[in-house]
Each structure stands twice: as C-alpha cells, then as structure tokens.
Amino acid sequence: MKRHLLSAADLDRDDALLVLDTAEEMRQLADRPIKKLPALRGRTVVNLFFEDSTRTRISFEAAAKRLSADVINFSAKGSSVSKGESLKDTALTLEAMGADGVVIRHSGSGAPHRLANSGWIRGCVINAGDGTHEHPTQALLDAFTMRRHLGELDGRRVTIVGDVLHSRVARSNVLLLATLGAQVTLVAPPTLLPVGVETWPCETSYELDGPLPKSDAVMMLRVQQERMNAAFFPTQREYSRRYGLDARRMGTLPGHAIVMHPGPMNRGMEISATVADSARSVIVEQVANGVSVRMAVLYLLLGGSEPALSATGEPAVATASAPESVPA
Amino acid sequence: MQMPARTSGGPSIGQAGSTVMDARDVSRALTRIAHEILERNKGAADLLLLGIPTRGVPLARRIAAKIAAVEGFEVSVGSLDVTMYRDDLPLRPARPLEPTDIPAGGIDDRVVVLVDDVLYSGRTIRAAMDAIGDLGRPRAVQLAVLVDRGHRELPIRADFVGKNLPTSPMETVRVHLDEVDGDDAVLIESPAVASGAGGRSERDTR
Numbered sequence: 135m136k137r138h139l140l141s142a143a144d145l146d147r148d149d150a151l152l153v154l155d156t157a158e159e160m161r162q163l164a165d166r167p168i169k170k171l172p173a174l175r176g177r178t179v180v181n182l183f184f185e186d187s188t189r190t191r192i193s194f195e196a197a198a199k200r201l202s203a204d205v206i207n208f209s210a211k212g213s214s215v216s217k218g219e220s221l222k223d224t225a226l227t228l229e230a231m232g233a234d235g236v237v238i239r240h241s242g243s244g245a246p247h248r249l250a251n252s253g254w255i256r257g258c259v260i261n262a263g264d265g266t267h268e269h270p271t272q273a274l275l276d277a278f279t280m281r282r283h284l285g286e287l288d289g290r291r292v293t294i295v296g297d298v299l300h301s302r303v304a305r306s307n308v309l310l311l312a313t314l315g316a317q318v319t320l321v322a323p324p325t326l327l328p329v330g331v332e333t334w335p336c337e338t339s340y341e342l343d344g345p346l347p348k349s350d351a352v353m354m355l356r357v358q359q360e361r362m363n364a365a366f367f368p369t370q371r372e373y374s375r376r377y378g379l380d381a382r383r384m385g386t387l388p389g390h391a392i393v394m395h396p397g398p399m400n401r402g403m404e405i406s407a408t409v410a411d412s413a414r415s416v417i418v419e420q421v422a423n424g425v426s427v428r429m430a431v432l433y434l435l436l437g438g439s440e441p442a443l444s445a446t447g448e449p450a451v452a453t454a455s456a457p458e459s460v461p462a
Numbered sequence: 463m464q465m466p467a468r469t470s471g472g473p474s475i476g477q478a479g480s481t482v483m484d485a486r487d488v489s490r491a492l493t494r495i496a497h498e499i500l501e502r503n504k505g506a507a508d509l510l511l512l513g514i515p516t517r518g519v520p521l522a523r524r525i526a527a528k529i530a531a532v533e534g535f536e537v538s539v540g541s542l543d544v545t546m547y548r549d550d551l552p553l554r555p556a557r558p559l560e561p562t563d564i565p566a567g568g569i570d571d572r573v574v575v576l577v578d579d580v581l582y583s584g585r586t587i588r589a590a591m592d593a594i595g596d597l598g599r600p601r602a603v604q605l606a607v608l609v610d611r612g613h614r615e616l617p618i619r620a621d622f623v624g625k626n627l628p629t630s631p632m633e634t635v636r637v638h639l640d641e642v643d644g645d646d647a648v649l650i651e652s653p654a655v656a657s658g659a660g661g662r663s664e665r666d667t668r
Contacts (some may be wrong), residue, residue: 152558159543159559168596201546390654433546438556 137441138250138259139431141308142270147313149443150277156430157278161423163200171429173437174203177234182224183262184210184240189397189421192263195239206231212215221245225254233257235436241424242304242425243267249329257433266300266361273306273397275427279420280351283392288315293345295321295377296355298364299328301454303396304355308336319345323377325366327335342377346386354379354405370403380406384414392416468572478638483625488608488639491624492521495606496528498622503573506533508601510569512542514578514590515560520641521608522577539567542576547589562593570598575622579637581607584618609648611635 137143145153149312163169179198183191190451191207198205208224210216215224221240235258238246250259263269277287292311298304311318312335314423320327331338339345344396346352357373367373384393393405393415401407410417418428434442483491494585500506502607506529519541526537530664543560545551576590587605606622611629625648629635638645 159562162562166597170596171546172592173551176552183640204580433559436556437551438554439544440555441551442556442558 137435138246138261139270139435139441139443140246140250140259140300141268142273142310142313144270145310145443147312150274150313152442153274153427153430153434154278155282156434157274157423157426159437160429160433161426163429164422164426169200170202171200172196172202173433174201177203178206178232178437179203179235179237180208180228180231180233180237180257181437182207182208182228182236182240184215184238184245185263187239187263189424190239190269193421193424194260194262194271194432196425196426197432198235200425201429201432201437203235203432206233221249221367222252223408225249225252225294229255235260235432237262239263241265251358253414258344258436258441260431263302265302266305267302268306268309269302269396269432270306270310271424272303273310275420275424275432276303276307276353276394276396278427279394279416280316280375280392282423283416284317284350285344285386287311289347290316290350291319291348292316293319293321293342293349293352295352295379297326297366298322298331298355299326299366300358301355303353307353308334309343311419312336319349321345323367323373339343342379342383344385346383347390349387351392351394352379352387353385353396354399356397356398357404367458374403378404378406381407381408381412383447384409384412387414388424397421409454473593475549478635479649479651482627483609483648483649485640488624488646488648491608492524493528495622495624496525496532499525499575499604499606500529500532502621503603506530506535506537508572508574509575510538510540510572511532511575511577512564512590512598514576514586515541515543517579517637517639517642518577520639521579521606522575523641525575525577525606538567538572540564540592542585542593544589544593547592549585549589564597568598569594569600571601573604574600575604575606579604579608579639580635581605581610581618581620581623582613582635584614584616587618588616591617603635608637609635 156443180193195205220299225239237260239250245259245264246259261268261270280287294304308318319338319339322343393409395405395417399405401410511522511525511526513519522539524632526539529537539561541561541613544564545557545559604621608624609627610620610623611627613631634651638647
C-alpha cells in the first residue's frame with residue numbers, strides 16, 4: 135500500500151536520518167545555476183490548504199517544483215469548500231484528477247489521517263499541519279537546522295517554550311527529537327501545557343531561566359491567539375516577562391546555542407526583536423531548510439515505485455493527542 | 463528503509479566467482495588509464511575527475527593520485543550522484559541519494575572525466591550526462607571505466623577502459639575496492655551463484 139507522512143511518530147530513527155541525509159543532498163541544489171532535478175517528472179502534487187499558510191505552502195510548492203513535479207494549489211478560500219463541499223468530495227475530485235501526492239493542511243486534528251485511511255485517494259498524504267495535532271515536516275526541518283549547527287542530536291538539549299497546548303510544532307518536535315536521541319524540555323505556564331503531557335517523551339518546566347543555560351537550542355513558539363478560547367494568562371505583558379526570550383535571557387545561553395522559531399513571529403511577545411535579528415537566530419535559515427527537507431520527503435515518498443520510508447501511516451495516532459473527529 | 467543492494471564482500475564470493483583481475487591488475491589498469499587521460503588531453507590542466515558513487519569515487523581518487531604523481535600538481539576530484547536522473551527511477555522503490563560533491567569552480571569549461579567501475583547498459587552514463595547538463599557546460603566529457611562488460615543499450619562508449627570483459631548477460635560482474643570492500647579485485651559470477659548472492663545488480667544490471 136501507499137505510505138504517508140502523518141505524524142513525526144511515523145518515522146523511526148533510520149527513516150528520520152534518511153530524510154535528513156537526503157535533505158542534505160537536496161540543499162546543495164540551492165547553490166547551483168539550475169535549481170531543478172528531474173526526480174518527480176510527470177507526478178502531480180496537490181497542495182490542499184484548508185487553513186491559512188505562507189511559509190509551508192510556498193515551501194512545499196517550491197520543493198515540488200524543484201523536483202519537476204506538477205503542482206496544483208488548492209486553498210479553501212475561493213473554492214467549493216466555501217459552498218459547503220466536504221473533505222470527502224474534495225478528495226474524490228483530487229483522485230479523479232490523478233494526484234500522486236496530497237499535501238494537506240487542515241484546522242481539524244486528524245484530517246490528514248482521515249484522508250489517508252478512508253480509501254478516498256490512492257496517493258501519498260503528507261500532513262502539513264492539522265489543527266493542534268502535528269506538523270511533521272516542520273519538526274524535520276527544525277531537526278535538520280539543529281543538526282547543521284550542532285551535529286548529531288544524541289544527548290543534545292532542546293528547550294521548547296510557549297504555547298505548547300495549541301502547538302502542533304511542539305508535538306511533532308517532541309516526538310521526532312526523542313526518536314533522534316535529544317532531550318527535550320517544554321517550558322510553558324501550566325495553563326498552556328496539554329493534559330497528558332507527562333506521558334510525552336520529554337521534561338516540563340514552568341519557568342524559563344532554569345533550563346536556558348543548559349540548552350543547545352531554544353525554540354520559541356508563537357502564542358496562538360486565534361486558537362485561544364479562554365484566558366490562559368493574565369496579560370501579554372506578564373507572559374512576555376515570564377516566557378519571552380529577550381536579550382538578557384539570550385545572554386544566559388551557552389555560546390554555541392541557537393535560537394529558533396517556526397514562524398510567524400509575534401515580535402515583542404514571545405521573542406524580542408533584538409533576539410529575532412541576532413546572529414544566534416536561525417529563523418530565516420529554518421525557512422530555507424524547509425524547502426530542502428520537503429524535497430527530501432517528496433522524493434522519498436513519491437520518487438520510486440514505492441516509498442523508501444518504512445512508515446505505514448496506519449493508525450499511528452500519536453501518543454501526543456487523539457485527533458478530534460473530522461466531519462467526512 | 464531500503465538500502466541499495468551492496469556487495470557484501472567476504473570469502474564465499476571469492477570461492478564461488480572467478481577472479482579476472484587481482485589487486486595488481488587493478489592498479490596497473492588504473493595507471494594506464496591515468497596516462498591515457500594525460501596523453502589524450504595533453505596534460506592535466508582543466509581536468510576534473512567525477513566519480514559515480516559508490517565505487518567510481520575511490521577509482522576517481524586513485525586515478526587523480528596517479529596523475530598528480532606524474533604531473534606534480536593536484537587534480538580536482540569530485541563525486542556525482544545520478545540517482546535522480548535514472549530512467550528507471552519510477553520503476554523501483556525510492557533509493558537513498560549518494561553524495562554529490564562538485565569542487566569549487568564548478569564544471570564550466572573544464573574537461574570532465576566521468577569515472578565508474580563497470581560499464582554495462584550505458585544507462586548510468588546517460589543519467590550522468592543529464593546531471594552534468596544541469597551543473598554547467600564542460601568543454602568536454604570523457605568516460606573512464608575499470609571494466610567494460612559489453613551489452614550496451616544506448617549509443618555510449620568509454621574513452622578509457624581498464625579491461626574489456628566479454629560476459630554473458632546472465633553473469634554478474636563484481637568490483638571490489640579496498641576503500642569500500644576491503645580488497646581490490648574484479649570477479650565474474652555465474653548465474654547460479656549470482657542469484658544466490660544478490661549480485662552487484664543495483665545499477666547496470668537490467
């Protein structure tokens with residue numbers, strides 16, 4: 135059967151390293167006069183975006199085009215979805231058009247899983263972010279960026295700070311980094327840590343100043359106001375003082391440590407402008423690496439007669455959270 | 463994860479297959495190729511040796527060392543992975559990529575000598591020429607192989623050949639190199655043995 139990339143937990147250590155090594159080769163392409171490889175010639179990749187995105191959609195589009203695939207972009211705005219078309223009918227339309235790969239972003243956790251396992255389409259499904267569940271290619275590009283700066287990740291300490299509750303990036307990163315042997319510490323106010331976080335393969339802390347001096351990488355998460363339906367912290371000012379990364383806190387990091395952010399940033403909220411623009415910040419590099427990593431994923435899933443990744447995409451519903459039901 | 467079928471090495475193969483070149487034969491052949499490259503190109507200026515992974519890369523390095531010993535200066539060596547240019551890419555499971563390493567200065571206006579271990583169908587070399595086309599425009603592209611076993615499926619021939627080895631398509635030619643396999647040798651295996659041992663079939667056998 136076809137395989138999919140739905141969760142960072144789908145990747146075992148060998149798979150994850152294969153993606154990262156392949157991305158390393160793909161990255162060389164950026165320095166070449168002709169930024170194009172013929173690997174996916176004649177294949178069709180559909181970007182199915184039910185939720186707003188700048189970085190991820192452009193990144194997947196660039197990745198697919200650099201591999202010579204045909205790309206169809208679909209965004210829910212301006213499509214029949216706004217007339218009430220269901221995910222199923224949209225999927226059947228894509229199948230009729232012969233999509234070999236479907237990159238899906240959806241506000242409903244579990245939508246990619248539904249798409250992959252309902253028999254609606256035959257192509258590979260790649261999760262580009264579903265609700266508050268997972269965003270595996272973001273975790274891969276974060277790991278790729280860390281690996282370039284820090285070497286192999288075994289035993290490295292990564293601190294992920296902020297709105298963990300609503301963050302699919304945090305979930306995927308915890309799973310992938312644990313697979314790669316890194317030690318992850320999640321830092322957030324108690325209200326922004328999900329129920330069941332104690333079962334995740336990581337440590338947690340309610341304060342930021344303790345873990346920072348031991349961190350090899352610190353990843354600031356965006357405070358996702360649009361997903362917040364209650365008061366999770368008293369004021370933005372208080373949040374920023376307790377959990378924001380400013381120049382003083384950055385000074386307590388070890389000399390080699392890097393500062394990351396999956397974007398988009400709220401400057402002045404979780405990260406100060408000074409930090410975001412400092413030499414330690416690899417935020418712009420993360421975006422560039424995203425294209426290489428997505429090329430690697432697309433190549434490994436779609437490049438041959440069958441995928442090179444052993445991931446099955448079978449009910450690997452991550453330990454992190456149970457997907458909510460998605461209306462078919 | 464699927465790794466390409468690699469030769470496993472080991473004594474059992476030596477017993478089963480027949481050795482057609484030993485370490486000294488390989489060394490002599492490479493020395494001759496090095497001299498022929500110099501003769502043909504009237505020196506080593508602008509020369510760039512690109513090995514095709516896996517075993518083309520150490521071969522390219524060895525030829526470069528021999529050229530350097532004659533000419534007295536270093537010759538550029540790189541590696542060129544052709545996996546994504548192969549015409550059978552969609553027919554087989556996706557394969558891991560091998561390193562591509564083009565020396566600084568690129569390939570424009572240089573004489574590129576492709577180096578591979580076995581020349582068989584010629585499809586690898588076609589893929590390599592497509593890959594080169596995306597990297598730049600060399601002044602010339604030449605081909606050096608340790609073994610030419612015949613059975614071409616494309617109009618491609620080698621400029622420098624270590625040994626012409628008439629084979630049956632049923633047979634498997636294995637090249638062992640010290641850097642990869644721990645010893646230097648070229649072996650021919652008969653069908654019965656080859657099917658049992660897996661064979662060096664990842665690239666040109668088809």
